[in-house]
Amino acid sequence: MKRNNLIYFVVFALILSSCASSKKKEQTISISGAFALYPLVIKWSEEYQKEHPEVQFNITGGGAGKGMADALAGTIDLGMFSREIAQEEKNKGVWWVGLTIDAVVPTISNQNPNLEQLKIHGLTRDEFKTIFIGGTITDWNQIVKEIQPNKLTVYTRSDACGAAETWAKYLGAKQENIKGIGIFGDPGLTEAVVKDPSGIAFNNTAFAFDIKTGQKRAGVDVVPIDINNNDVIDTEEDFYQSFESVLKAIAEGVYPSPPARELYFVAKGKPTKQATLDFIKWTLTDGQKYITEAGYVPINQEKINQYLEKLN
Amino acid sequence: MLYRRVLFDKISGFWMVTTLVTILLLPMIIGTGLYIKALPLFEHQSVTSLASSSIWAPNSGKFGFWPFIAGSLYVTVLSFLFAAPICLLSAIYLTQFSSTKLIQVMHPVIDVLAGLPSVIYGVWGILIVVPFTSKIAAPFFNATSSGYSIFAGGLVLAIMCIPYMLNMLIEVFNTVPVGLKEASLSLGATFWESIKHVVIRKSYPGIISAFGLGIAKAFGETIAVMMVVGNQVRITRNPFDSGYPLPALIANNYGEMLSIPMYDSALMFAALLLLVIIMAINFIFRLFIYKTREQ
């Protein structure tokens, strides 16, 4: 008989707790998705909570794909998304606003023996394409002149993510066409490249550069893109010394887009929760002032107005 | 008074049957659920062609699962080859040759390792196993490797399975009645002969059981393997190349599920494949034990 009492109690407690929650749920915003947006959204949530302390945030990473999957499944309020929205996703009723801009940069170890040559000549888009999509380059001297033969290893992301898709888009393909060793997660990919002097990969700017120091992260270097295909990195193409200079190049449109890209919040249809809508509005207005200090590039005002329209 | 007791008996008896039946039906329910979600895939390709095709291009609607099945098989077989001999030898040593204190120390060690989350094995794999593979193991066999390979995956899996297999083997060897061994010794056999002919033979079903457990566990392990195996869709004989086991496919691409048509069906089909293959492996092992027990 004691067991019965216990069962009644448990059921009662469950019912009671589910009643109490709905008010709180209205003030909780769940966000998941791209690692690329993660630092910015964290900063935003902190600042937003200063003015609106009753709002709670649940923010997780997991990659752009997870953000979209969760958003479409309805298990979170907003997904953080770091690549172009696909037609299939639009067919499923995706709603989005653009927030800011960042970029994917090609990375190598700073112990790479070909570093000097690469800094002088850079690599063109077609050469990147042969490396990442063609999969036929096994040695650096097939692609960079005047160097000794040394092995080349391509790394990419194994998880469904915005960085790989964006980089692939720049090369005219999709993430699944990138031929390389698949490493899980942004930091995993960074580490793989740091540890392997023969490696070449790509990273979000937030993972290749350190916002605190304003410089590249320890052990990482960036392969300059030879944008005008003249086999030399001219002064206009040489902007990789610091985080600030790269962001400037992205903002001015000098760095190609893709792999520069817009970052989005996605949801299934326009969000119904007032707290969510208020937050999004804030990010597009007051929130914009935190963008550069967090290591991102602002979108132009016209686009922002378009997105604000979407909120109404 | 009696009526109440009988009523209670009937009700709880009913509950007991229900729970048992539910549990036994569980794999069927799971299988059916996954099958239903995977149905859209079958409109374009048959099950056999899905499982045997090697072309994996989801954006073009082509789903060939064979590379993943092969990857899983390769990694599992490797891990078994690494783990089984060591576990067997160790279990024999611990139960027959060494002092009981050693076993007492080993038990908590094994328990800790069995409980360690797989992410940690993955990190340890990246820290130690991957460089080991690329700098020591691969050159030893005259191959080059980045370290992220089937070999690394097999090694990490072996380490993960060893605590379970060892635990089971120790228990199995411990249940052989001491009397049998003593009888064999008194008949003039040496210590080792007793072990060889008596202990091992008696524990045959248990040993097979433990191996089956290890294999099933290796086949289904997701996270640790995913971090070191390289995740490249290909079929290769070379263990120092990267591979892509089935569970890693599901975990990695969870994010793409709803963005590419039929990808979610594909991943559910992958889970279904996993379910079916593991149950088949378990079934075969159990059958084997059953047969040997009859003798």
Place this chain on the structure above:
Amino acid sequence: MNRRKIIEERLFKLLAGIATYSLIAILAFIILVIFVKGFNALTFDMIIKTPKGGFYYGGEGGVLNAIIGSLYIAFGATLIAAIIGIPAALYINVHLIKKKRTQNTIRFLLDALWGIPSIVYGAFGFTLMLFLGMNASLLAGIITVALLITPIMVRTFDEVLSTIPIGLHEATLALGSTKTEMALKVLFKQGFSGFITAILLAFGRGIGDAASVLFTAGYTDLIPVNLDEPAATLPLAIFFQLGSPIPEVRERAFASATILTFIILAISLGARFLSKQYSKSNLK
């Protein structure tokens, strides 16, 4: 002839010894690396506090949310698994005691169930969640993990129950008790050690598994207050900490792993200890 036997024995003993000691060395090495890294990063804060914003990006706080989330899920799942699994195990040993073939078939099926990988449960749990319209939540996580650990519970308890001599069953029934009474009052008491072991083993499995909660329990920085909220779990906390660009945060992952390991160690030592305690007092 004798010579050969002796050499064979010596050789084998040597091999076995090498195998064992190198195994011990490897295993100890793993534990050492993890604990050393873990202790370095472990602070009292980590256990006591929940993460502040930006924890995974270098901010302050701890993993209390994950510790409590994991405990909630493990408790809930073990409860459900017990409610479903214990009666099932009792049924096998009480009502089916005469039907040996049925028993064997059922045990056969249960063993087959035992090996299903947690990611399959995770995928199924996710499908179920979508089907029922649930969010990634504590409840979804509990249900999925419960599915995962029920076979463990049934099997462990069943193994112990099957060692109880039939004579005890028959004596109890002869004295006029119903089958349920026999199950609850006699078998349960005799098999108590197995019951405790089953619960603890299932709990241990439930708390450390990542693949099953990956899709289903969601994640949050807060401690869930009711079943509909997402819950953080230790394995996922470790995973996310490892996924941070900041090295200090990655070190913290080891600390979280150490916490999880301690919980599991406590449980398994408890399980071993209790099972020894209670099995001594068998057949009193």
